[in-house]
Each structure stands twice: as structure tokens, then as C-alpha cells.
Amino acid sequence: MAKLAEVIKYDGDNTAFVWKFPGEDFNSLSQLIVHENQEALFMMNGQALDLFGPGRHTLETENIPLLGKLINRVTGDVSPFHCEVYFINKTEQMALKWGTDSKVQFMEPTYGFPMEIGACGEMSLRAEDSRRLCMKLVGTESVLGREQLVKYFRAFLMTRIKSCLARTIREQALSIFELDEHLEELSDALQKRLAPDFAEYGVALERFFVTTVMRPEEDETYQRFKTLHFRQYADVAEARLNQQVDIIKQQTEAQKLIIESQALAQKRQQEGYTYAQERSFDVAGAAAANEGMGQYTNLGVGLATMAGVGSSVGGMFQEALAGTAAGQTPRQAGTGEMPQPPETAGGFPAMESPASAQGAGTVCGQCGQRVPAGFKFCPECGGKLQPAPARCPKCGSDVTGFKFCPECGERL
Numbered sequence: 001m002a003k004l005a006e007v008i009k010y011d012g013d014n015t016a017f018v019w020k021f022p023g024e025d026f027n028s029l030s031q032l033i034v035h036e037n038q039e040a041l042f043m044m045n046g047q048a049l050d051l052f053g054p055g056r057h058t059l060e061t062e063n064i065p066l067l068g069k070l071i072n073r074v075t076g077d078v079s080p081f082h083c084e085v086y087f088i089n090k091t092e093q094m095a096l097k098w099g100t101d102s103k104v105q106f107m108e109p110t111y112g113f114p115m116e117i118g119a120c121g122e123m124s125l126r127a128e129d130s131r132r133l134c135m136k137l138v139g140t141e142s143v144l145g146r147e148q149l150v151k152y153f154r155a156f157l158m159t160r161i162k163s164c165l166a167r168t169i170r171e172q173a174l175s176i177f178e179l180d181e182h183l184e185e186l187s188d189a190l191q192k193r194l195a196p197d198f199a200e201y202g203v204a205l206e207r208f209f210v211t212t213v214m215r216p217e218e219d220e221t222y223q224r225f226k227t228l229h230f231r232q233y234a235d236v237a238e239a240r241l242n243q244q245v246d247i248i249k250q251q252t253e254a255q256k257l258i259i260e261s262q263a264l265a266q267k268r269q270q271e272g273y274t275y276a277q278e279r280s281f282d283v284a285g286a287a288a289a290n291e292g293m294g295q296y297t298n299l300g301v302g303l304a305t306m307a308g309v310g311s312s313v314g315g316m317f318q319e320a321l322a323g324t325a326a327g328q329t330p331r332q333a334g335t336g337e338m339p340q341p342p343e344t345a346g347g348f349p350a351m352e353s354p355a356s357a358q359g360a361g362t363v364c365g366q367c368g369q370r371v372p373a374g375f376k377f378c379p380e381c382g383g384k385l386q387p388a389p390a391r392c393p394k395c396g397s398d399v400t401g402f403k404f405c406p407e408c409g410e411r412l
Contacts, residue, residue, distance in 0.1 A: 123205065364381060
């Protein structure tokens with residue numbers, strides 16, 4: 001029994017871009033069901049008449065039930081009112097694979113040598129202009145699937161991708177060894193270049209991704225430049241590491257010196273003496289250890305130096321020992337009178353004791369003998385004479401190079 005009206009709806013899968021309903025020459029009042037993300041193109045007598053969106057629609061086909069059979073007898077049971085329906089899938093078709101069929105030749109911008117690379121990735125397409133898509137690509141085909149659509153576009157895909165990829169690398173001066181860092185930039189550039197070609201056929205290029213760049217790992221020239229490129233970064237990293245190690249060593253040495261200085265300052269504070277007094281101790285010890293014209297003389301130099309530390313006590317020892325060295329009794333030495341040295345046969349004054357160092361001349365730092373003023377070398381031991389240390393007028397401490405006495409604070 002012939003149907004008075006039909007229900008026309010999509011019965012294909014989601015991978016098809018365009019699917020043609022298998023029935024034709026529908027009677028009037030037939031019901032067309034269009035789902036969301038779909039469009040239906042109604043063809044009447046070879047012309048694309050109406051484009052229906054989602055919903056239920058009633059068709060006017062001029063094919064009238066019962067009466068149409070009588071009309072069809074004249075044409076051999078073929079309806080003169082031919083009609084068809086094409087369903088267009090508007091969903092975005094993702095994960096469509098693409099890849100270059102041959103190597104892309106270009107001039108590497110960083111090192112200036114010729115290079116060949118390959119590329120591949122994925123893209124997503126969507127039917128945007130249903131009428132244009134059916135007119136330009138579908139024709140009389142019953143189904144236009146994903147693979148078939150990509151096959152149609154493969155020729156200009158390869159041409160556009162190769163030229164655009166090489167031009168983008170050159171214009172942006174992208175090193176072949178750093179392309180993975182710029183895959184997003186390459187993808188955007190290629191999508192902008194390819195989108196107008198797809199739009200001409202009613203297809204929208206929604207997304208385009210370059211996922212892999214194949215480099216000529218077997219090429220010896222490429223391997224040499226690759227080694228050179230990564231060696232540069234290795235040298236920079238090594239230099240930075242050595243610099244950091246040197247800085248750490250310097251900081252460690254500085255911290256060590258600070259700690260030692262703080263410990264020594266704390267030790268002096270606990271034992272109650274200053275740096276100048278410590279130097280006086282060292283000089284006194286060195287003078288007492290020298291072998292000269294007598295132990296009393298050397299000991300006098302040491303005690304004279306210690307006078308800067310012991311103040312009045314050191315002065316008493318210095319005065320008493322000076323008298324003993326000059327042949328006086330301790331009582332005579334306590335008077336503070338300094339005996340006059342007798343003259344020798346050569347006309348030079350006799351050597352005075354170290355206690356007379358407060359007068360003219362100086363004292364030899366090696367043998368401890370009194371040397372008249374104007375001498376540069378000791379006539380006793382031949383040692384080079386050093387200038388007599390400056391003494392504080394109040395306490396007698398060594399104040400060489402100071403403006404205030406480090407012992408009693410007297411202004412000099």
C-alpha cells in the first residue's frame with residue numbers, strides 16, 4: 001500500500017558531513033524532522049529550494065497522493081515532480097589527521113644552512129555554508145564523510161602548509177632546534193593561511209594544530225650544528241655554575257674572617273687589653289729574647305715597652321733597671337738622675353743603657369744598645385735602626401700613628 005505521506009529524518013552517523021535521505025519524490029504533506037546541529041536542504045526538480053533548520057516541517061512537493069499515480073502513468077510511472085532531501089551535519093568534526101607527503105625545504109635562519117623537515121598534526125572542521133558545501137563538493141553523492149572531505153582538500157593542504165611553514169620559520173627567525181617552543185605560533189599562522197581556502201567550499205577550519213616536526217636526525221650536517229648549538233648552552237651553564245661557586249667561596253672566607261675577628265675581639269675584652277697593648281706584648285717578648293750585651297739590657301728594653309701597658313708599675317721597673325745597667329744602686333736609680341756617659345778614645349760617647357732611650361738618639365731593636373742620633377745602622381751589631389717609637393707624655397705608652405693614647409686617652 002502506497003504511503004500517503006512520509007516521515008523524513010536523519011539516519012546516518014556523526015562522522016558524515018552530508019547525508020542524503022534514500023527516498024525521493026515525496027508526496028505533499030510529508031513530514032521533515034531536523035535535529036539540533038543539523039540543516040536539511042530540500043531539492044526540487046534539480047534546484048536547491050529551501051534550507052530547513054531544527055524542528056518538524058511539512059513539505060509541499062506537488063506530488064498529490066492517488067492523483068499522482070494517474071499523472072505518473074503518462075511518464076512511465078516516473079514522477080515529473082522530482083524532489084530530494086540532504087541532511088548537513090553542523091557539529092565540529094575533530095581529530096582529523098594531516099601530514100606533509102614530502103620534506104619541507106628551507107634555509108635555517110640561525111646558522112644559514114639548507115634544511116629539510118616534515119610536519120604533521122590534527123585539525124577540526126565544521127560545515128558552515130550548507131548550500132555551498134552541497135553545490136561544490138557533494139553533487140550527486142549520497143554521503144560526504146570525514147576521510148573523503150580531507151582527501152578533497154589534501155592537494156592545497158600540502159601546498160599551503162609547506163610554503164607557509166617555511167615562510168613563517170624564516171620571517172620569525174625560528175631556530176630548527178627551538179621549533180617545539182613555537183608550535184603554537186606555527187599552528188596559528190597556518191590556520192590563518194588555510195581558513196579562506198576551506199571557507200570557499202562552505203567549510204570552517206575551526207582549529208589547526210602542528211603537533212610534530214620531523215627533523216633530519218640522520219643528516220651529519222644537522223648533527224654537527226646540533227652539537228654546536230647545545231654546547232653553547234652547556235658552556236654558559238658551566239660558567240654560571242663556576243661563578244656561583246666562586247661567590248660562595250668568597251662569602252665563606254669573609255664569614256670565616258668575621259668570625260675569627262669577633263672571637264679575637266671577645267678574647268681581648270675578656271682578658272682586658274687592646275690591640276695596641278697586644279702589639280706591645282709582642283715587641284717586649286721579641287726584645288727580651290734577643291742576645292745582646294747582657295740580659296739586663298734586653299730585659300730593660302722589654303720592660304720599657306711594657307711600660308705602655310703597666311703605666312706607673314712599668315715605669316718603676318724601667319727606672320730601676322736603667323740604674324742597674326748604668327752601674328748605680330737601686331737607690332741611686334730611684335733619684336731619677338741619669339749618669340753622664342764617659343767619652344771613649346775615638347771621641348764617641350759610650351753606649352748608654354736602654355733606659356736612656358728617652359734622651360737623644362735611639363735604641364737598636366736587635367741588640368738593645370743605645371745609638372747616638374744621626375746613625376742609620378747600629379755600630380754594635382750592624383742592624384738597620386728603626387725610628388724610636390712615640391711615647392705618651394702621660395703614661396709612656398707607644399702612641400706611634402695615633403692622635404689619642406690608646407691606654408689613657410691623652411690627646412697627643
